[in-house]
Amino acid sequence: MWRLFLTDAPLVERRGVARDMWVLGFAAPEIAASVKAGQFVNIGLRLGSLLRRPFSVYRAEGDRIEVVLKAVGVGTAQMLAMREGDVASCLGPLGCGFDLSRPAKSVTLVSGGLGVAPMPLAVRDARAAGLHVTWVHGARTADELCSETDGDDVILATDDGSAGFAGTVVAAAPDADLVLACGPNRMLAAVSQRWPQAQVAVETYMGCGTGVCLGCAVPLTGGGYDRACTEGPVYLAADVDWQALPSHLSYAVSA
Amino acid sequence: MWRLFLTDAPLVERRGVARDMWVLGFAAPEIAASVKAGQFVNIGLRLGSLLRRPFSVYRAEGDRIEVVLKAVGVGTAQMLAMREGDVASCLGPLGCGFDLSRPAKSVTLVSGGLGVAPMPLAVRDARAAGLHVTWVHGARTADELCSETDGDDVILATDDGSAGFAGTVVAAAPDADLVLACGPNRMLAAVSQRWPQAQVAVETYMGCGTGVCLGCAVPLTGGGYDRACTEGPVYLAADVDWQALPSHLSYAVSA
Amino acid sequence: MTSDLSVEVGGLELRGPVLAASGTFGYGTEVPLLERRALGAMVSKGIFLKPRAGTAPPRIAETPSGMLNAIGLQGPGVDGLIRDYAPKWAAWDFPVLVNINGESAAEYGELSARLDGVPGVAGFEINISCPNVEQGGMYFGNDPRAAASVTEAVRRRTKLPVWVKLTPMVSDIGIIARAVEAAGADALSAVNTFVGMSMDLNAYQPRLSFRTGGLSGPAIRPLAVHLAHQAARAVDIPVIGVGGIMRAEDALEFLVAGCRAVQVGTATFVNPNAIAEVHDGIAAFMAAKGFASLSELPRYLPRD
Amino acid sequence: MTSDLSVEVGGLELRGPVLAASGTFGYGTEVPLLERRALGAMVSKGIFLKPRAGTAPPRIAETPSGMLNAIGLQGPGVDGLIRDYAPKWAAWDFPVLVNINGESAAEYGELSARLDGVPGVAGFEINISCPNVEQGGMYFGNDPRAAASVTEAVRRRTKLPVWVKLTPMVSDIGIIARAVEAAGADALSAVNTFVGMSMDLNAYQPRLSFRTGGLSGPAIRPLAVHLAHQAARAVDIPVIGVGGIMRAEDALEFLVAGCRAVQVGTATFVNPNAIAEVHDGIAAFMAAKGFASLSELPRYLPRD
Numbered sequence A, B: 001m002w003r004l005f006l007t008d009a010p011l012v013e014r015r016g017v018a019r020d021m022w023v024l025g026f027a028a029p030e031i032a033a034s035v036k037a038g039q040f041v042n043i044g045l046r047l048g049s050l051l052r053r054p055f056s057v058y059r060a061e062g063d064r065i066e067v068v069l070k071a072v073g074v075g076t077a078q079m080l081a082m083r084e085g086d087v088a089s090c091l092g093p094l095g096c097g098f099d100l101s102r103p104a105k106s107v108t109l110v111s112g113g114l115g116v117a118p119m120p121l122a123v124r125d126a127r128a129a130g131l132h133v134t135w136v137h138g139a140r141t142a143d144e145l146c147s148e149t150d151g152d153d154v155i156l157a158t159d160d161g162s163a164g165f166a167g168t169v170v171a172a173a174p175d176a177d178l179v180l181a182c183g184p185n186r187m188l189a190a191v192s193q194r195w196p197q198a199q200v201a202v203e204t205y206m207g208c209g210t211g212v213c214l215g216c217a218v219p220l221t222g223g224g225y226d227r228a229c230t231e232g233p234v235y236l237a238a239d240v241d242w243q244a245l246p247s248h249l250s251y252a253v254s255a
Numbered sequence C, D: 001m002t003s004d005l006s007v008e009v010g011g012l013e014l015r016g017p018v019l020a021a022s023g024t025f026g027y028g029t030e031v032p033l034l035e036r037r038a039l040g041a042m043v044s045k046g047i048f049l050k051p052r053a054g055t056a057p058p059r060i061a062e063t064p065s066g067m068l069n070a071i072g073l074q075g076p077g078v079d080g081l082i083r084d085y086a087p088k089w090a091a092w093d094f095p096v097l098v099n100i101n102g103e104s105a106a107e108y109g110e111l112s113a114r115l116d117g118v119p120g121v122a123g124f125e126i127n128i129s130c131p132n133v134e135q136g137g138m139y140f141g142n143d144p145r146a147a148a149s150v151t152e153a154v155r156r157r158t159k160l161p162v163w164v165k166l167t168p169m170v171s172d173i174g175i176i177a178r179a180v181e182a183a184g185a186d187a188l189s190a191v192n193t194f195v196g197m198s199m200d201l202n203a204y205q206p207r208l209s210f211r212t213g214g215l216s217g218p219a220i221r222p223l224a225v226h227l228a229h230q231a232a233r234a235v236d237i238p239v240i241g242v243g244g245i246m247r248a249e250d251a252l253e254f255l256v257a258g259c260r261a262v263q264v265g266t267a268t269f270v271n272p273n274a275i276a277e278v279h280d281g282i283a284a285f286m287a288a289k290g291f292a293s294l295s296e297l298p299r300y301l302p303r304d
Ligand SMILES: Cc1cc2nc3c(=O)[nH]c(=O)nc-3n(C[C@H](O)[C@H](O)[C@H](O)COP(=O)(O)OP(=O)(O)OC[C@H]3O[C@@H](n4cnc5c(N)ncnc54)[C@H](O)[C@@H]3O)c2cc1C
Pocket: A040, A049, A053, A054, A055, A056, A057, A067, A068, A069, A070, A071, A072, A073, A074, A075, A076, A077, A114, A117, A118, A202, A203, A204, A205, A206, A228, A233, A248, A249, A250, A251, A252, A253
């Protein structure tokens, strides 16, 4: 049985890693000590929106976890308005992470935009498993590329060609065996075309993050729905019914 | 026609004036320039409760207004958690203030607890009108007395006798002609017994503060209801039906 | 680009789709700050034939993202309204509708007859959330026959536009909507407040002296959008969405859900310029999407 | 002092008045963190006879102080429940009620018969917010006859406690409450979610794939307190208050308004320890006021 922690975590660091993209560091020792690549934390602010918001753990070091985000709505805007010392309630680690126990010599990480989020931990865990790491990272333009990509090989791609390969990460990536991917659901659908066996971290709305609300339904090719927060958020690409998975999400709480 | 201002006012000062009682200063130049004693501002915080909260203007100097408060609920607690530079939306000045144009040589201010709130401005306006000022201020205990009382004569009173007169402000006050009073509605009811012609500033719930919701009903001895935010909050003590005015108020918003 | 935000609603040409909701804008004369340039129309505080004192305080209580009110329709009665307010309205550049109330269909009818032809009165909004005293205090609003009879009583006495403000406290709002449409309503306002209660844990009593109150504000918005949408699907006359609109996006939800216009209520308490900001935000949205007029805004109104 | 928080509710002795609401606690097996010591009872996620896949995503949307959900009663059906969950419940130190659902009165009856006597199943909560497929899809919950017939169908097939979960989407909740009491209900849960809708301004469509969803959370609390109070005034069996409880004060509002116990739903999503915190807060309130047991808490239940 995994252990879950609920902790009031003070903001201890904030740094920019791309245009409008920020890393926030929180002191959350138990989560930092136990989180695996691909797992997430569910973050709530006292005066914020009612529901928590899920974020992949970006890094975990010492007593600190980091998440990476942009302001896309009320919740993320409020998080970015936090000052050092302000406290966020963190619930985690949640979900099943990437599976690096499969026999392989190398791993290819494929990330689009904010899909960088689970990758630094994936690099850590892959190295610990003795794998050669290639990280293919893409964004719309050069200034939207995350500056903290890492790995034995790093390949960058931009839609407008302003840096690296001109085109999508899926087109830019070399042939690969073990593939871990994260990014917009549309990108993941393309990943599943090329690598049906890729492990992909999907995004859905989440009510609870803990498996009790059934709000985070992921439609499966085999029929029925899984819970992204519990059976996921990492899936074999071929298992997800990409047609039925919403690609545009908005909680749209206001006032 | 009076002028009303709606302004985002940054917190510029905070100081303690009694146990748990704080003065907050906000930069709100237009309100500071036009407010009269007994008027109030309606303050809203962006992520706070839905409705604004009314506060008497305590002082106005230069481009700054001050309010005095204790944490009694969610709204006031949140205001006291503000840091310098944080912004509050201020709407004001609202309501009719004290009337100092009546023929008199001296004025007696009677305040209980947070009822100090409109008095520093009353001192200012009374002095400008050439009046001799006696201020009678009371609280439950010595450490709850506001430290910023002012006037030609100052009389203090405490319920437990730990400072000044042992008893209520109404009992402590000398005979007086022109009386301005503010404090709990129960205290004002006692004021009205002794000085039916006193001008008292009453508290009610307020929905809008601007006269449009009719939520701030003050029951009148002559029958019917007035709007505390518009015809009030200052009344002739004899005009208010103290039996019918709620003495315990609670908005009780939570979560 | 500048989009045309004018709309025709139930017999009135309005310069914009954002209206002031009854009881939240007084008689329009109260506040100097309120921005009027963007106001499509104003609905006055509800009145009865006779003056009313209203309920005892406390009259309001705040709840999460909402407020309860029990004002008790305090007001000057029709004579006071004709004397003190209508003459001012006659000079304004937007129409004013009077929100009318009664304890019997005849009383509604008489009220509209008294106001018909008074300069400054551009139309009526019938508040059917009143108890029908003749029928044992049942609400007009959740009985299709009673709602229709009130509508007819008013319709017979005036040529001015007649709107009906629907109550949400019904099992099927479509039935009431169709009944008042058939009885001659020109438009529907959906919806009035929801009945709620809040308890004081010191007094072990309701916080409001009236015990219950009407819930308004953002808390009710998803419920109001649903009811306004259901009403819009049920009738051919225009529906005006009301409930929890704080900003332009909220108003656009109602418009996309099939409403012709919207009313803003509680938001004005919080932000006296709310109506202007909602109006301007809709204009900005329309311009950004390239819609030349409100008729181009896509609506979601399946007829199944 | 320590107050006694135990209560008897509709045939069950509970160690505390704070229960887990159906659909918000899964089958009680999901989360290691959830504090169980303070749990009075758990109501399982609603099930049907047959397994159900549930609705397509998006299934939830946040609204001011609330959330909409349209899960579509995804679940394993009665066989899966008996196989996978009931055996675990049998070992727990608090009772588990099964929230039962059907498309006809007969289906509800059969479901309760299948579960009657299964170790771990301590009672039933009938969810009457389901469409009655035999009667053209009208909801059981807003027709007193249909609500009573479902209650009777279950009552006939089991000796276990039968609670009925009322829907708020009715004109007069007292009528439904009395009908199901007469049909043999041991207690009432009031209330289920309110139907709401939220529009996506990019797609010009509802945010939820099911179009509408049920509104829960603090936004509905004043409405739920009122309905639970109305139900409690209408019947003699105990009423369990549900809707928007986040902390002890909120639960106390329901208790003071006449409820015997409460259920906590959405709050558990936000704070997995919400139930324990509500329980502890009630205990602290009781102790501070000097009430030795819940029966001493003053209730506001005028019978006029
Ligand atoms: C398992 C998981 C891990 C995630 N990890 C990260 C991360 O590491 N960094 C990060 O920035 N975001 C991450 N997300 C998405 C993040 O949760 C949302 O961006 C966030 O909830 C938006 O909240 P908001 O209040 O700012 O936006 P809202 O006001 O709620 O919505 C505004 C916009 O946010 C987007 N959005 C809202 N909810 C979601 C959602 N659940 N998933 C995707 N997009 C959404 C939509 O594009 C919408 O238009 C993750 C989501 C999941 C499910």
